[in-house]
Amino acid sequence: xxxxxxxxGQSPLLAVRDVSVVFGGIVALNGVSxxxxxxxxxGLIGPNGAGKTTLFNCLSRLYQPSTGDILMEGQSIxxxxxxxxxxxxxxxxxxxxxxFPNLTVLDNVRVGTHARTNSDIVSDSLRxxxxxxxxxELNKKVHEIIDYLDLGDVAHTVVSGLPFGTQKRVxxxxxxxxxxxxxxxxxPAGGLNHxxxxxxGDLIRRIRDxxxxxxxxxxxxxxxxxxxxDHVVALNFGRKLAEGTPAQVQSDPDVIKAYLGxxxx
Amino acid sequence: MSSVxxxxxxxxxxxxxxxxxxxxxxGASLVMLALLIIGPxxxxxxxxxxxxxLLIYALAVLALNILTGGSGQxxxxxxxxxxxxxxxxxxxxxxxxxxxxxxxxxxGLICFGFGYLFGQPxxxxxxxxxxxATFALAVAxxxxxxxxVFEHWTGGVQGLVVTKPDAPFGLPISQDRWLxxxxxxxxxxxxxxxxxLLKSRSGRAFMAIRDNExxxxxxxxxxxxxKTLAFGVSAGITGVAGGxxxxxxxxxxxxxxxxxxxxxxxxxxxxxxVGWLPGSIVGSAFIIFVPNIAEGISxxxxxxxxxxxxxxxIFLVPHGARQVAMVAQHMLGKLGKG
Numbered sequence: 309x310x311x312x313x314x315x316x317g318q319s320p321l322l323a324v325r326d327v328s329v330v331f332g333g334i335v336a337l338n339g340v341s342x343x344x345x346x347x348x349x350x351g352l353i354g355p356n357g358a359g360k361t362t363l364f365n366c367l368s369r370l371y372q373p374s375t376g377d378i379l380m381e382g383q384s385i386x387x388x389x390x391x392x393x394x395x396x397x398x399x400x401x402x403x404x405x406x407x408f409p410n411l412t413v414l415d416n417v418r419v420g421t422h423a424r425t426n427s428d429i430v431s432d433s434l435r436x437x438x439x440x441x442x443x444x445e446l447n448k449k450v451h452e453i454i455d456y457l458d459l460g461d462v463a464h465t466v467v468s469g470l471p472f473g474t475q476k477r478v479x480x481x482x483x484x485x486x487x488x489x490x491x492x493x494x495x496p497a498g499g500l501n502h503x504x505x506x507x508x509g510d511l512i513r514r515i516r517d518x519x520x521x522x523x524x525x526x527x528x529x530x531x532x533x534x535x536x537x538d539h540v541v542a543l544n545f546g547r548k549l550a551e552g553t554p555a556q557v558q559s560d561p562d563v564i565k566a567y568l569g570x571x572x573x
Numbered sequence: 574m575s576s577v578x579x580x581x582x583x584x585x586x587x588x589x590x591x592x593x594x595x596x597x598x599x600g601a602s603l604v605m606l607a608l609l610i611i612g613p614x615x616x617x618x619x620x621x622x623x624x625x626x627l628l629i630y631a632l633a634v635l636a637l638n639i640l641t642g643g644s645g646q647x648x649x650x651x652x653x654x655x656x657x658x659x660x661x662x663x664x665x666x667x668x669x670x671x672x673x674x675x676x677x678x679x680x681g682l683i684c685f686g687f688g689y690l691f692g693q694p695x696x697x698x699x700x701x702x703x704x705x706a707t708f709a710l711a712v713a714x715x716x717x718x719x720x721x722v723f724e725h726w727t728g729g730v731q732g733l734v735v736t737k738p739d740a741p742f743g744l745p746i747s748q749d750r751w752l753x754x755x756x757x758x759x760x761x762x763x764x765x766x767x768x769x770l771l772k773s774r775s776g777r778a779f780m781a782i783r784d785n786e787x788x789x790x791x792x793x794x795x796x797x798x799x800k801t802l803a804f805g806v807s808a809g810i811t812g813v814a815g816g817x818x819x820x821x822x823x824x825x826x827x828x829x830x831x832x833x834x835x836x837x838x839x840x841x842x843x844x845x846x847v848g849w850l851p852g853s854i855v856g857s858a859f860i861i862f863v864p865n866i867a868e869g870i871s872x873x874x875x876x877x878x879x880x881x882x883x884x885x886x887i888f889l890v891p892h893g894a895r896q897v898a899m900v901a902q903h904m905l906g907k908l909g910k911g
Contacts, residue, residue: 391793393793394793395793399791402791406788407784407788408780408781408785409784410780410783411777411784418774418777419789419794420792422774422777422778422781422793422794423792423793426775428775431768432769432774432775435769448843486792490603
């Protein structure tokens with residue numbers, strides 16, 4: 309709360325400006341705008357098909373908006389190819405978990421550091437001194453993250469055999485390894501039980517505070533969003549329905565109507 | 574609509590191997606190395622020649638393993654890269670008098686470039702479509718080598734005869750034995766470099782692409798770059814193998830490098846275990862020796878016998894030599910405990 313309010317005066321870390329996405333006649337997003345301030349947890353809510361994941365995929369450059377712009381620290385990200393997004397500090401997790409199933413937990417997290425490290429195939433093949441030193445440094449960092457997320461016991465296990473909840477944590481670890489400024493979490497509570505959701509909420513807040521990250525949380529689980537978000541944006545049918553503090557959005561008549569349906573219907 | 578969902582649901586093209594299981598342990602490696610060094614001292618020259626070919630094809634299978642097992646891309650065009658390597662070495666030795674050892678890195682570099690360039694259009698293809706595109710390359714190569722324009726260099730349909738090198742420094746060993754140890758040195762060097770590569774940041778990028786392209790890209794992996802690099806590396810190693818092959822066989826001709834060779838290499842990879850680098854030598858042994866064994870069983874039906882043997886391998890050990898090695902390791906572990 310505090311950090312978010314302090315940041316209000318500064319220019320936003322990430323600005324979504326009038327973004328529209330059209331898929332062959334279907335308007336998935338229609339002129340959506342909002343700002344993300346440094347150190348805030350922004351919750352993005354909306355019923356199924358509201359355009360949350362579409363917006364998410366615009367931020368990670370999987371979709372190209374038809375109109376509008378997305379600015380990271382004042383610079384448009386829309387000219388960058390998808391693999392150049394991690395290096396400017398945007399990291400993400402995926403809705404259905406998109407890990408590298410045949411690699412171990414360690415290697416999955418190591419791939420996460422790709423955007424923060426350098427190498428070439430010749431030096432790698434010869435295992436030159438600077439490659440070995442780089443790997444040692446990388447391993448230290450990767451182990452720190454693995455311990456931070458309590459994955460030490462399964463570090464050498466291939467991820468495809470791990471329980472879903474653990475896989476989600478591996479994905480989070482992989483995203484953290486890239487040291488993002490903004491962490492995009494696509495339905496992190498999906499498939500988790502009540503207890504796990506509670507733990508997850510604490511974890512997200514801890515990551516924000518310990519690692520100085522700004523978090524965009526796309527979530528169906530209303531309880532989670534309302535308890536940890538500083539700021540909430542509600543979407544419906546591709547449009548922004550409401551924006552404000554969790555309390556404001558929760559009591560917004562349009563939002564209530566979108567979720568529960570109106571009396572007139 | 575969503576490319577994310579498509580990739581998530583797509584069945585994996587290659588049954589991939591976890592990276593940890595890609596190499597041999599220290600003990601097994603040393604035993605293997607000792608066998609490869611000592612073995613050829615006690616056999617006839619013809620067998621030494623066959624063992625040299627075993628190493629050469631093992632390199633070519635290893636190259637395919639990096640491409641398919643590592644980065645998840647298929648290729649039925651390895652014979653084309655092998656041919657380019659063989660001709661590069663042959664032409665450099667016979668027309669320019671270049672030392673045979675110097676021709677190998679040149680063959681490797683030329684094939685790397687060739688593979689890298691071929692990887693560019695191949696980026697738009699995956700799975701069986703990529704296999705078909707590389708198949709076209711393999712089919713075209715022998716005809717390209719026969720073209721009249723290049724005849725002065727390639728010798729056209731006749732091919733080129735390559736002089737077999739003598740052992741240097743007056744070493745008292747036969748040409749065949751010398752070539753074997755030379756090939757072994759090259760093969761070990763390339764094997765170590767390949768293991769290093771697959772365990773490095775670049776190798777992780779290959780495997781990340783193999784497992785999930787969208788996620789790899791979100792982590793900052795330049796998918797197009799690493800896919801073409803994998804093609805380049807694979808072609809480069811195949812080129813070195815081709816160069817060694819030309820020196821060992823003492824002859825290059827267009828019809829030695831047909832699609833049959835590419836399919837053999839593919840077979841070798843599957844029999845050795847896709848993605849398991851030490852399996853390359855087992856796969857190579859299969860494609861060199863099993864046809865001979867089949868012929869020994871029945872001259873008239875050697876092809877059919879080979880087919881039956883192949884069928885048995887696929888049926889009994891679908892994961893190839895890797896599976897056999899794992900079972901053996903498991904049993905040894907049990908013995909050790911009991």
